[in-house]
Amino acid sequence: MSDPIIEAVDKHPAPKGLQYTYGTAGFRTKADVLDSVLTRVGLVAALRSRSLKGKWIGVMITASHNPPEDNGVKLVEPLGNMLQEEWEVLSTEMANKTGGEEVAKFYSDMAAKYNIDLETPARVVVARDTRASGARLLGCVQDGLKAAGAEVKDYGFLTTPQLHYMVRCLNTEGTKDAYGTPTEKGYYEKFGAAFKTALKGKKASGSLTVDCANGVGGPKLTELIKYLPPKEEALEIHVVNDNVIKPEALNVDCGADFVKTNQRAPPSSKTDPNDRCCSLDGDADRVVFYFKDSNNVFRLLDGDRIATLVASFLGDQVRLAGLADSIKIGVVQTAYANGAATQYVEQHLKLKVDCTPTGVKHLHHAAEKLDIGVYFEANGHGTVIFSENTLDTIANYEPKNPGQAEALSVLRACIDLINQSVGDALSDMLLVEVVLAHKSWSTQEWLNTYTDLPNRLLKVTVKDRNVFKTTDAERRLTSPEGLQEKIDKEVQKVRQGRSFARASGTEDAVRVYAEAATKAEAEDLARKVAELVK
Ligand code: NG1
Ligand code: ZN
Known part of the structure; x- marks a missing residue:
């Protein structure tokens, strides 16, 4: 008898010579090399659910603020938390096995090691953002889930936080900790009603313009607005950059990451001074606010x-x-x-x-x-x-x-x-x-509550980012040897200086952050540290 796991895995062979890592935000890279990973993630999700006696596990297909050609996947624990660290390691191992037989063996070894009864039901919730590759990658996950015999609920397009909400609702339904109704309508009703109650009849001044990064947040916000109190009584919202028909526009010159990194409004922005604006990222789990002040200077509220x-x-x-x-x-x-x-x-x-x-x-x-x-x-x-x-x-x-x-x-x-x-x-x-x-x-x-220190964030391409090791909540480097001392020396040369370098968990680069008393000093410090890192 043929093994459905071997079949599913061999249907989506892994590209040769690539190493995958379950990082800060799950697996994330160019979408065209992710098929094999997604099928295996389906298997891991089913195992994780069985290890928790059939609790619902979430699979979100998204690459958040990354460019349109990227994609990614992450797993969500029963209460909506991020995947347990031990399972991140197992996911990485699973993703890097060569073929169907190896994967199937690893699958049963994992079951044996963690005492997972493969007869226990497995329940998995899936959703995706609006990337063009999402549909294909969903098919790959489905193949893995089917091969593992999991029950699947596919919510179609959701924001990442909506998927987390669904997972938590499904696992708490009917208990004293019930979190809400596990439907999109349930989500809008819950947050819409809470907004109305929390406002206590107060009305927001002016309006809010929301840049949705041309991502899934656009249509979902448009839906949410229908559940908010009438704009005359509460808040007037203008939705912009909500074009999901053109997936190549996702996160391009708009969105929270663009605004935060470039410290400027999206070039398409047409708001007047003092208009309140905010930007979401591609899967709507980040938001930053901003406005142009009376002198037309861009002001970020991050x-x-x-x-x-x-x-x-x-x-x-x-x-x-x-x-x-x-x-x-x-x-x-x-x-x-x-x-x-x-x-x-x-x-x-x-x-x-x-x-x-x-x-x-x-x-x-x-x-x-x-x-x-x-x-x-x-x-x-x-x-x-x-x-x-x-x-x-x-x-x-x-x-x-x-x-x-x-x-x-x-x-x-x-x-x-x-x-x-x-x-x-x-x-x-x-x-x-x-x-x-x-x-x-x-x-x-x-x-006006406080004045930000001028700062600069740079991305430095290096030969091997894995040699950058840190301590003290990533504020100091322990490797490469001697580099931290050199950074310290540069920091001492500027007023109110602070700088650190660390390997990104989501991109193949080292990030350098610097802040100082003036913009010139912050920029200079960032540049010098970047030179040291190169
Ligand atoms: P990396 O690439 O590890 O710096 C980035 C963000 C994180 C976090 C993750 C997940 C910065 C400097 N880093 O991580 O804060 O949001 O992506 O999306 O913004
Ligand atoms: Zn995001």
Whole structure:
């Protein structure tokens, strides 16, 4: 009898001489060399589900902010978290096996090693972004899933956070932790209703223009708007760069990564000074805000700004609710956070800051240790999570006066509005709007909270990025030998200087970050460190 796993794997042979790694964001590379990986990911997803007694596992086909010709895939754990690290290693091993027989053997070896009963049902949810290669790659995953005998739910096109939401809903359905209805409509209803409640009748000033990177966020935001309160009462949204019919336009001269990296608005932007804008990335898990000030100068409000805004607002509400003694808020950042943001949180908001390596899974783990953990990467990827105890406290606290009751109600609505399974651009965007409406702040007032240190992020192509090894949350290099000392010397030459280099987890390059008291010094420092890295 022929083995369906061998057949499926041999139907999508691996290109010769390529090494695949399950990195910060799963497997990600040029779409035309991913077929074999996707089939094997289907097998791993089925095994992972069986190892968890048939819990739903998510498979998201996306390459986020990468160019249109790239694609990728990542696995989502039952509560919407990123894949467990041990399984990342197994996925990498599986992806690099040569042919069907080797894969089938590895599959049964894994089952034996982890005591996985292959008769247990396997349940897998799949979705994809709008890339042209998505349909073909979906077929490859389906082949793997079918060969492993998994039950599959295909949601078609979703944003990455919507897929995480579905996974969490499916696994908590009918329990006391039920997260919501596992349908697109359920998602829109949940976040739309929470937005309305959290606003407490307040109306956002002006309108919000949302650049959707010509990705899946466009059509999904258009749908979400139908579930928000009428624009006359709450928020007027203009959707731009939502062309998904032309997949080659994805992330090109638009989107959160373009805006953050180039520190400018998309060239197509037609907004007036002080108009509030934001940009999503290609799979809508990142968002950054920006505007042109009265002098027509571009002003960026990135993930650091969202974190400080949200942390200060939640801190106020916790205090107003009378819960300041029992609930502590903390902020989690990476080394890419602007030094001024870190200082603002510690010295002005008087909150604890943790720094972790790049990649949301690291931030998420650190945030899980806090009562309320606000975590954002500077590029706009992040969310807020509430501990079990905090959720209980907020749910059960008896307010002592109308002021406390109002703050409690806002907090409860925020818990619903924030996608706690993962950073979600659409949910984060609505949260920012709620906070600005409550504070009656313009983007200029939000910007005035602190002044960013000028900074520069460079991408350096090197022969072998794997030789760059780091310590101290990626802020210092331990290899190549002697390089860190040279970087330190350059840093000392500028005022308020800080710089670090690390290998990217998603691209074949080393990233160099530098900040300093002036733009010229920051640029100069970044250039010098890049020279050292080359
Ligand atoms: P790498 O390529 O490892 O720097 C990038 C982002 C991360 C994270 C991942 C996943 C920067 C500097 N790095 O990682 O923050 O978002 O992609 O998408 O923005
Ligand atoms: Zn993304």
